[in-house]
Amino acid sequence: MFLLLQTDYLIPMFRSSLAIMGLFAGYKLLLIPFGFLFLILLVLFFRRCRKMKRKKQQIAIPPVTQIIGSDSEQLEELNKDLAPFGFKYEPYQDIFYSLLNSWQRDFGYCRLYDEATAPLSMIIDCEPIRFEYAGKRWMIEFWKGQYGMTTGGEVGIYYTDGPELNIPGVFNGTFYYCVKDEDRINMSFALRKNGNLLFTRHGYHWWLTGFKLGEFSHPEELTLDIMLDLYDKEMVNAFVDALKKVGYKENEFAVHGRRVYVHFGKPHTPQPLTRTSFTEFIMQKNNENLCRMYAHMTADYTDTLDKIEIIRQNSPDMYNQILNIGKSKGVFESFKKIKGFLSNKEINGKE
Numbered sequence: 001m002f003l004l005l006q007t008d009y010l011i012p013m014f015r016s017s018l019a020i021m022g023l024f025a026g027y028k029l030l031l032i033p034f035g036f037l038f039l040i041l042l043v044l045f046f047r048r049c050r051k052m053k054r055k056k057q058q059i060a061i062p063p064v065t066q067i068i069g070s071d072s073e074q075l076e077e078l079n080k081d082l083a084p085f086g087f088k089y090e091p092y093q094d095i096f097y098s099l100l101n102s103w104q105r106d107f108g109y110c111r112l113y114d115e116a117t118a119p120l121s122m123i124i125d126c127e128p129i130r131f132e133y134a135g136k137r138w139m140i141e142f143w144k145g146q147y148g149m150t151t152g153g154e155v156g157i158y159y160t161d162g163p164e165l166n167i168p169g170v171f172n173g174t175f176y177y178c179v180k181d182e183d184r185i186n187m188s189f190a191l192r193k194n195g196n197l198l199f200t201r202h203g204y205h206w207w208l209t210g211f212k213l214g215e216f217s218h219p220e221e222l223t224l225d226i227m228l229d230l231y232d233k234e235m236v237n238a239f240v241d242a243l244k245k246v247g248y249k250e251n252e253f254a255v256h257g258r259r260v261y262v263h264f265g266k267p268h269t270p271q272p273l274t275r276t277s278f279t280e281f282i283m284q285k286n287n288e289n290l291c292r293m294y295a296h297m298t299a300d301y302t303d304t305l306d307k308i309e310i311i312r313q314n315s316p317d318m319y320n321q322i323l324n325i326g327k328s329k330g331v332f333e334s335f336k337k338i339k340g341f342l343s344n345k346e347i348n349g350k351e
Contacts, residue, residue, distance in 0.1 A: 081323055087211075094304050108177045115272045118276075119279065127264055136161045146218070149322060151217040153222070160177055165342075191222060225261070236255060240255060
C-alpha cells in the first residue's frame, strides 16, 4: 500500500519536473543565438573604441610631411631661409656651415670681433696665428666653442698689406681682409667633444665652419684637429714659426710637405677681455637653457628638419635664433666704427 501511494505521488511530480525542465531547455535554446549576437556587438564596440583612440593619437602628433611636404621640400625651404644669414644645412652630418660668398666676407676681421662674441652668448676659444708671407701680413685663426644654441668650430684665413689702424677710443691694431678666391687654400678639420667625433669639414675655402644645433658644450670639452694645405715651403715655415712663437709644442702640430696639421685644444694666445668668468657663467646658463628648451619642444621628433619645422610653427623667436648660426651680425657692429678709416687714401691701395 505504501509503495502504491508513493508511486502515485511521485509519478505526477516526475512529470511536472520534466515539463519544467523542457520549458527551461526551450528558453536556453532561445538564449544561445541572442548571446552570440550580444558578444559580436560587444567585440565590434571595443574595436571601434580602439580605432578612435589610435586616430586621436595620430592627430595629436602629425607627421611634419603632412604639413609642408617631403624632406627635400623642407630642406629647400630651410636653406632658403638660411641664405640671407650666410649659411646652409647639410643633413648627412646634421650640421650647418657657412657659404663661400656669405655677407661676412665683406667685413674682414679684427680683434674687436673676438671681443664682441662673449657678450653675445658666444663662449668660444679664439686662436689667431699671425705671420708674414709674400709681402703681406697674414692671420689664420681657429675658433671652437658654444655659439648660442650650437656647438661649432671655424678656421678663417685673412691678410692685409695696409698699415696698422690707430683709432682713438675704438681700435688700435691690424684690420685683415678675407682672402680673394685665388688665395683660398685647401683645408679640413675634425671637431671632437671629449674625444668623440661630432663632425668633419673640408673644402677649398677662406672660412671653413661647422655647427651642430642643440648640442651644448664648454670650450674646454672640444678639440679641433686642423689640416692646412699651404702654398709653398716658405709659407709653411712662416706659419710654423708663428705657431711656435705663441707656444705650440712639437706634439701639437706636424708638417708633411706643404701640409701643416694642428691640434687645437687649450688656446695659447690671450683670450678676449670680455670673456670673464662671470660673463661665461651667465651666457652658458642661457645657452644651456636654450638647448634644453629646444630638446623639450622637439622631443616627439627624431629628424632635425622636422624639429626645425615644429620650432618654426610654435616659436618664431627661437626659429630666428636658429637662423642666426655662428657669429651674428652683432659681432661685426664695430666695422661701422672703423669703416671710415679704411677708406683713407693711405689704406685704400692695400689690395
